[in-house]
Amino acid sequence: MKIRYFFLLAMMLILSWGTSAAQDAVGEKTPSTLAGVWQMCFYRSASPDVPGELKTSNSLKILSDDGHFTNIVMMQTGAITIGYGDYYLKSPGVYTEVIEKNIHLPQLNGAKNDLHFELKENGNLMYLKYYLATDIDGNQLNTWCYEIWKRVEMPAEYPHDIVR
Numbered sequence: 321m322k323i324r325y326f327f328l329l330a331m332m333l334i335l336s337w338g339t340s341a342a343q344d345a346v347g348e349k350t351p352s353t354l355a356g357v358w359q360m361c362f363y364r365s366a367s368p369d370v371p372g373e374l375k376t377s378n379s380l381k382i383l384s385d386d387g388h389f390t391n392i393v394m395m396q397t398g399a400i401t402i403g404y405g406d407y408y409l410k411s412p413g414v415y416t417e418v419i420e421k422n423i424h425l426p427q428l429n430g431a432k433n434d435l436h437f438e439l440k441e442n443g444n445l446m447y448l449k450y451y452l453a454t455d456i457d458g459n460q461l462n463t464w465c466y467e468i469w470k471r472v473e474m475p476a477e478y479p480h481d482i483v484r
Contacts, residue, residue, distance in 0.1 A: 353439060353443055354383050354407075354409070354415060354437075354446070355383050355384060355385040356382075356383060356471050356472065357380060357381075357382050357383075357471070357472040358380065358381040358382075358383065358446060358469035358470065358471055358472065359376045359377065359379070359380055359381075359469065359470050359472050360376070360377045360379035360380070360381070360467060360468070360469055361374050361375060361376050361377060361445075361468040361469065361470050362374075362375060362377055362468070363375070374468065374470075376470060378393055378394040378395070379391065379392070379393050379394075379402075380392045380393075380394070380472070381469055383407060387406050387407055387408055388404070388405070388406055388407070389403075389404065389405060389406070389407045389417055390403070390404045391403040391404065391422075391424070402422065402423050402424045403419060403421060403422035403423065403424060403425070404419075404420055404421055404422075405417055405418045405419040405420040405421070405422075406418045406420075410434060413436060413437060413438065414434055414435065414436050414437070415434075415435055415437060416432050416433065416434050416435070417432070417433045417435060418431075418432050419431055419432075419433055425452070425456075426456055427452075427454055427455065427456050427458075433450055434450065434451070435448050435449070435450045436448065436449045436450065443471065444470060444471045444473070445468065445469070445470055445471070446468070446469040446470075446471070447466070447467075447468055448466070448467045448468070448469065449464050449465065449466050449467075450464070450465055451463070451464055451465075452464075452465055
């Protein structure tokens with residue numbers, strides 16, 4: 321009887337440890353594959369008949385490894401923050417932004433916004449889509465928005481042609 325009791329107790333401890341470890345892994349706040357600085361991109365073409373080339377824009381998204389995000393736009397007069405909050409991985413292929421403030425899409429202030437993502441080119445391109453139910457005035461949009469973001473990388477050495 322004592323052996324059965326000991327075996328049962330040992331199995332319960334092992335199972336509870338395994339469950340706790342699995343919850344820690346699932347509850348991980350920030351996926352390391354998304355943390356970094358991302359630059360918004362768009363396709364540009366000289367002709368409507370020719371597929372465009374992917375070009376970078378003046379918008380940056382910073383996904384920190386502590387689960388905070390900041391969206392920045394670079395302007396001639398200086399950079400401005402257009403949105404910030406926290407983010408977490410909801411499921412494989414979906415992360416959620418908990419938006420504290422957004423001046424570009426103020427209807428999302430205080431909201432959770434699920435962003436469906438796909439990483440391509442060895443994790444250096446992130447294709448995003450998210451759903452907008454309404455515009456700033458509460459009018460129904462019911463539309464999906466699509467964005468492409470390129471990971472900003474550090475070159476091996478300082479560029480000689482940099483303009484500061």
